[in-house]
Amino acid sequence: MDLASFVYLGVTFGLFVIFVLIVIRTYNKKNKDKGEVAKYNMLDDD
Amino acid sequence: MEKQNYNYAIVRSFVIWSLIWGLVAVLVGVIVSFQMVEPDLNFPPYLTFGRLRPIHTNAGIYGWGVGVIFATFLYIVQRLCKTPLWSDKLAKFQLYFFNATIIASAVTLLLGYTTSKEYHEMEWPIDVMIVILWVAFGLNIIMTILKRKDEQMYISLWYMMASIVGVAILFLVNAAAEPVSLFKSYSAYAGTNDANVHWWFGHNAVAMALTAPPLAMFYYFLPKSTGVPIYSHRLSIIAFWSLIFMYLWTGAHHLLWTPVPDWIQTLAMGFSVMLIAPSWGSVFNGYLSMGGQWHQMRENYLVKFLILGITFYGLQTLQGPMQAIRTFSAFIHYTDWVPAHIHMGTMGWVSMISFASIYFMIPRIWDREIYSIPLANLQFWLILVGQLIWSISLWVAGVLQAGMWNAMNSDGSLTYTFMETMVEMYPYWWARAFGGVIYLVGLIIFIYNIYMTVKKGEPTAVTTATAEGRA
Numbered sequence: 425m426d427l428a429s430f431v432y433l434g435v436t437f438g439l440f441v442i443f444v445l446i447v448i449r450t451y452n453k454k455n456k457d458k459g460e461v462a463k464y465n466m467l468d469d470d
Numbered sequence: 471m472e473k474q475n476y477n478y479a480i481v482r483s484f485v486i487w488s489l490i491w492g493l494v495a496v497l498v499g500v501i502v503s504f505q506m507v508e509p510d511l512n513f514p515p516y517l518t519f520g521r522l523r524p525i526h527t528n529a530g531i532y533g534w535g536v537g538v539i540f541a542t543f544l545y546i547v548q549r550l551c552k553t554p555l556w557s558d559k560l561a562k563f564q565l566y567f568f569n570a571t572i573i574a575s576a577v578t579l580l581l582g583y584t585t586s587k588e589y590h591e592m593e594w595p596i597d598v599m600i601v602i603l604w605v606a607f608g609l610n611i612i613m614t615i616l617k618r619k620d621e622q623m624y625i626s627l628w629y630m631m632a633s634i635v636g637v638a639i640l641f642l643v644n645a646a647a648e649p650v651s652l653f654k655s656y657s658a659y660a661g662t663n664d665a666n667v668h669w670w671f672g673h674n675a676v677a678m679a680l681t682a683p684p685l686a687m688f689y690y691f692l693p694k695s696t697g698v699p700i701y702s703h704r705l706s707i708i709a710f711w712s713l714i715f716m717y718l719w720t721g722a723h724h725l726l727w728t729p730v731p732d733w734i735q736t737l738a739m740g741f742s743v744m745l746i747a748p749s750w751g752s753v754f755n756g757y758l759s760m761g762g763q764w765h766q767m768r769e770n771y772l773v774k775f776l777i778l779g780i781t782f783y784g785l786q787t788l789q790g791p792m793q794a795i796r797t798f799s800a801f802i803h804y805t806d807w808v809p810a811h812i813h814m815g816t817m818g819w820v821s822m823i824s825f826a827s828i829y830f831m832i833p834r835i836w837d838r839e840i841y842s843i844p845l846a847n848l849q850f851w852l853i854l855v856g857q858l859i860w861s862i863s864l865w866v867a868g869v870l871q872a873g874m875w876n877a878m879n880s881d882g883s884l885t886y887t888f889m890e891t892m893v894e895m896y897p898y899w900w901a902r903a904f905g906g907v908i909y910l911v912g913l914i915i916f917i918y919n920i921y922m923t924v925k926k927g928e929p930t931a932v933t934t935a936t937a938e939g940r941a
Contacts, residue, residue: 439715446711450704459707462624463699466690469549 476548478835480561484541485828485835487569489917491533492821494576496910498526503860503903507896516580524579524591530816531589531679533572538824539683540568540607543630545831546690547611550627551618556610564606571599583653587668589675590644594655597645604641608634625706629686632714636678644671662729670721677717680815681783684823685710685752688780691823691830692759695772701758709751716745723794726803735796742794749787756780771846772826778854779822786815801876806895807868810861817857817909825849825916832920838927845919852912859905867898 450459505511505519512518544561548554555561575592584591611634615627644667646658657664689706693699700706722730722738766773789811792798802808829846833839840846874894877885
């Protein structure tokens with residue numbers, strides 16, 4: 425494997441880590457109410 | 471609640487123009503479908519299949535599709551952010567420039583000026599116009615989002631921003647070219663690199679122009695139509711981010727079995743299959759949002775459009791990944807199966823959601839009740855039946871075509887000549903044209919209903935979303 429392959433894999437893995445962090449943060453119990461509040465607020469825009 | 475001075479005039483204008491371009495797109499589509507079965511209907515040099523086909527696709531995607539995106543985004547962003555547009559003047563400029571760009575595109579394509587890149591046929595001066603148009607649009611939306619009243623952003627706003635940024639990146643990279651005259655340029659890339667960049671753009675234009683925006687509309691207009699919130703906002707967020715992370719790798723599945731490096735094809739195939747997860751995340755979120763509300767499929771015509779739309783999205787996003795698998799692609803690629811696939815997406819998924827979105831907005835932006843809900847129901851069935859007739863007939867045609875192309879005699883020679891396979895297509899092409907006429911009638915009824923609503927509709931009595939679509 426050359427340097428370009430390592431960079432490519434590194435970027436892919438880095439993106440995967442970011443995605444996992446987003447999932448963890450979104451489904452963290454502490455953020456449950458905060459994560460759902462927007463769906464109620466949007467009904468109240470009339 | 472504090473009353474806001476929302477700019478609905480610009481939304482009204484974009485609705486009207488998107489309908490005009492939508493009618494052009496479908497009308498030209500029907501004409502070219504008849505040209506396929508009656509070659510005498512080609513009138514060279516301007517009115518031939520080769521000139522009209524890109525007008526059909528570009529009017530559909532950029533006139534109708536993007537026109538509805540402009541209308542709905544400019545409506546939704548004001549409502550969700552509870553604030554007027556950042557700049558009304560910029561929005562007005564966007565309206566005029568949008569129509570100028572579409573007209574310039576149609577004229578140059580009719581005259582035969584083309585880059586020959588599918589879905590990016592327009593030559594470089596029009597590319598410059600598109601960039602100016604998109605910057606004006608994107609700037610207005612993003613600046614309006616920045617001055618929103620609620621800190622938490624609803625999922626529709628996420629999809630809107632992704633669409634704005636995504637289209638900008640895709641278009642700029644694919645548009646890189648060296649102009650040699652006013653109407654001729656050569657791509658900055660060569661050979662397989664050009665093909666790879668082009669289909670990276672081509673497929674992700676589907677993502678950022680024909681998937682993210684309808685999802686933004688669906689997530690906004692479904693709860694507003696049913697009166698109950700979506701099932702899970704957190705699920706919608708996860709589906710959003712997984713879609714964003716996965717989609718941009720999939721373009722090379724258009725280039726399976728080509729000289730593009732094998733690993734790129736495999737990567738595109740793998741990510742295409744994984745893409746089922748985020749797509750169906752939104753589909754199930756939509757279905758679960760209907761918990762206890764399924765009776766509205768009977769009572770509320772808006773819900774019918776929206777749920778059938780998301781159902782076509784689910785079917786589309788299962789069929790697409792299957793087509794991206796090498797063995798299946800080897801069988802159906804280049805056959806009539808493929809246009810059936812894209813039409814289920816554009817006319818089943820995107821247009822169903824667009825019709826519902828326009829029906830929802832009309833009473834609010836014109837202060838008129840919809841003229842005729844029975845006509846809306848009739849339109850629903852016409853476009854559903856029309857679309858199914860041409861999609862199913864072309865799927866059958868595609869399988870037949872592939873089978874005939876692959877048939878071999880015991881000595882290794884081909885069983886059928888190419889012309890023999892073409893002749894076999896005629897009944898299916900007639901069915902496509904017939905389905906197109908039905909769809910066109912449905913669209914004309916839609917436009918008539920909107921026209922009569924504006925001209926003769928009763929002033930709006932109900933302002934709550936819940937009762938909006940009750941039939």
